[in-house]
Amino acid sequence: MKLTPAERFWSYVKKTECCWEWIGCLNESGYGILNINRRLVRAHRYSYEIHVGAIPEGLTLDHLCRNPACVRPDHLEPVTLKENCRRGVRDLIPHYSGQAAKTHCPKGHPYNDENTYYNKKGHRTCRSCLLQRCDTLYKTDPAFRAKKIAYAKKRGHPERNK
Numbered sequence: 382m383k384l385t386p387a388e389r390f391w392s393y394v395k396k397t398e399c400c401w402e403w404i405g406c407l408n409e410s411g412y413g414i415l416n417i418n419r420r421l422v423r424a425h426r427y428s429y430e431i432h433v434g435a436i437p438e439g440l441t442l443d444h445l446c447r448n449p450a451c452v453r454p455d456h457l458e459p460v461t462l463k464e465n466c467r468r469g470v471r472d473l474i475p476h477y478s479g480q481a482a483k484t485h486c487p488k489g490h491p492y493n494d495e496n497t498y499y500n501k502k503g504h505r506t507c508r509s510c511l512l513q514r515c516d517t518l519y520k521t522d523p524a525f526r527a528k529k530i531a532y533a534k535k536r537g538h539p540e541r542n543k
Contacts, residue, residue: 386417390427390452400446401428401453411449428452429459441465466503486510 384392393405393415403413403424413424429442432454436442440459444451451457460468485491486507498506518525 386415386427387431390415390424390431393424394428394452400448400451400456402448403450403452407450413450413452425449425452425457429454429457433457443468462503463499466499469503 393403393413395402395404405424406414408414408423414421415424415427416422417427425442425444426436429436437459439461441462442457443460443465444456445458446453446456448456483492486509488507488510490496490507490509492505492507496508498508498511500506519529520526
């Protein structure tokens with residue numbers, strides 16, 4: 382007899398006094414993963430969705446217990462990626478916690494909403510410094526320049542001045 386996705390989910394959960402531990406397969410970061418309809422999903426996200434509801438658009442789940450294998454829905458809070466990364470850096474990596482408190486990049490540009498870029502891993506970069514690096518590469522590296530020109534043409538943008 383084939384188990385439903387919810388039954389399969391519960392077969393990999395071990396409830397403790399604090400967390401609901403995922404005892405199934407874990408990814409390299411320690412998060413539980415589950416195959417639902419031939420699609421890999423993170424177990425904590427599946428748990429939140431079946432117990433609470435849809436994860437709000439643009440938000441990610443923060444483990445309040447700091448245990449990535451926990452699937453207990455009341456240990457999960459929807460927050461922005463920026464907030465999740467800030468909390469994780471502060472709580473998990475003390476020697477990096479000073480980075481999150483910095484208000485300016487090493488060149489003095491402010492870390493604010495307009496001037497800060499967050500990559501997929503949540504690392505922040507100063508937009509001003511990033512644009513300066515790109516401009517320098519564009520002017521000095523022919524391969525970089527050719528790649529940017531080809532990309533701009535593909536997207537229908539005119540070539541920028543030298």
